[in-house]
Amino acid sequence: MINHSKPDINFEDKKAVNDVLDSLNLVKGKYVKKFENEFAKQFQYQNAIATSSGTYALVIGLKLLGIKSGDEVIIPTYVCNNVLEAVVNVGAIPIICDICDHWVVTPENVMKHINSKTKAIIIVHIYGIWADVDEFNKLGVPIVEDCCHSIGNLPDGRVFGHKGTMSFFSFHATKCLTTGEGGMLVLNDEALFEKYKKSFINKAATPVITDVQASLGLSQLNRYCNFLNRRNLIAEKYLNNLNQTTLTKINKIAKKTIFYRFPLITDRDINEVVGVFGKENIAVRRGVDSMLHRYLNLNDKDFPNSVNAFNHTLSIPIYPALTDNEVETIINKINTIL
Ligand SMILES: Cc1ncc(COP(=O)(O)O)c(C=O)c1O
Incomplete structure (x- = not known):
């Protein structure tokens, strides 16, 4: 996995x-x-x-x-x-x-x-x-x-x-x-x-x-400097090789992030997508697990951008310990599935 x-x-x-x-x-x-x-x-x-x-x-x-x-x-x-x-x-x-x-x-x-x-x-x-x-x-x-x-x-x-x-x-x-x-x-x-x-x-x-x-x-x-460099290197591979429709938002902010996370955009149901990638042995996640306003019973309609991000943002693996082979596998699977 x-x-x-x-x-x-x-x-x-x-x-x-x-x-x-x-x-x-x-x-x-x-x-x-x-x-x-x-x-x-x-x-x-x-x-x-x-x-x-x-x-x-x-x-x-x-x-x-x-x-x-x-x-x-x-x-x-x-x-x-x-x-x-x-x-x-x-x-x-x-x-x-x-x-x-x-x-x-x-x-x-x-x-x-x-x-x-x-x-x-x-x-x-x-x-x-x-x-x-x-x-x-x-x-x-x-x-x-x-x-x-x-x-x-x-x-x-x-x-x-x-x-x-x-x-x-x-x-x-x-x-x-x-x-x-x-x-x-x-x-x-x-x-x-x-x-x-x-x-x-x-x-x-x-x-x-x-x-x-x-x-x-x-x-x-x-070796923190190496950690950041490795994150940037993996991000570059994702930015250059992933299906462009998934990169619409991250392209806009790619120069101002350290890529702690690599958020993709999808119109598919996130839970379903998480399951499909899971079967391929790749753990992807929703961008955040929940939104604070829901804990306080506030109405979704007052938080339109957050709800939109919550429904459409998928977080894929990105960390220094990820191998080049794993990066290749992730790119291939994303381009096939999404
Ligand atoms: C954005 C953000 N703020 C605050 C925290 C809280 O940090 P910690 O888990 O170390 O208490 C976390 C971590 O879970 C986080 O992701």
Whole structure:
């Protein structure tokens, strides 16, 4: 079976983890600090705070913004439910908005939802696609960049996560860089970082990652550049060889994504297509599993672009561990089936 996602774990990763195991220092220690420092250095952030998950990084970030019961936080509906859970966790009211016609959210989508209770807007760089945070910054509300799909930089050098008030990342096993589970919070506002240092550090209740996880993260960071190059290379093969009708949308944004996901467009029923590819031993998925507005019983008609994306977006395997042979097989099967 060709998996939909697969972590790239090599000999160096195993050795790095084994070295920490041999040291018998298995809790949060010097490797977590080193991982934070290296992450910040590699992507030129002022700081980086390792957390137990991307979701928890968001919870900390929202708390640092002083968000509390009754405040409103705007979120696009086209994202996984962890984001909604983080907003609800701090007692805020989630205000759900639509996306544009190619998966990310734009200022037009959020503007009508802003009022005096709005305390943050979460901008998701979904699938690794660059959302233009500069445009959102003009709205006068703190911007939280969800970079869980978008670790690192575009080929033109632009690095994700620098434009908002803060940004957060996930190192879940399916993500671009993994520590098994894990996350990172980056505070682009120095005053917030000072606040963090005073309010969270060394608090026993803060979920952390361990040195075992951090050693894996450090090892993955060492070759992260190769990961991005390999994603780009596979994407190029897909863009050049797949049936053009499936590429209508991705062609428009191909220069501004790190290809965490490779979303195709199909008019076929997605569940049926998933089944057909499954029989061919290729795991493809719907672009997102659900939409947030449906959890809140909001009407589909208010989220037309998201519903359209939900019904027609198919995510195909793309990750560094995918072999050239597997890429060929995927291309042939897609061009036959779709
Ligand atoms: C876009 C997005 N945001 C947030 C999260 C939450 O990250 P985590 O699973 O590390 O809590 C995920 C991961 O599932 C995600 O894909």
